[in-house]
Amino acid sequence: MVSSMKTTIEIPDELAAEAKALSRTQRTTLRELIVAGLRAELQRRSESGPRVDFVFPTVKGEGLLAGITPADAIARSYDLPA
Numbered sequence: 001m002v003s004s005m006k007t008t009i010e011i012p013d014e015l016a017a018e019a020k021a022l023s024r025t026q027r028t029t030l031r032e033l034i035v036a037g038l039r040a041e042l043q044r045r046s047e048s049g050p051r052v053d054f055v056f057p058t059v060k061g062e063g064l065l066a067g068i069t070p071a072d073a074i075a076r077s078y079d080l081p082a
Helices: 013-025 030-046 070-077
Strands: none
Touching (some): 013 030
16 A cells, blocks of 8 residues: 655645646546656656756757857857857
């Protein structure tokens, strides 16, 4: 038998309504949806490596120009002088 803990959390009304609607649509319980979401978020946050907020664009999938610095790439993306 798997043990579980009852707990009370507060979530925004709109989010709760969305979650209830999705659980009905997918014929699952709100509990199962919340457990799956929490597990996915725990997994995502425990993965190694820093969070990436910016992805450098590439040209035809061939990567960045040789020798370009991150500052140069940002400046070029905004057409600013490097």
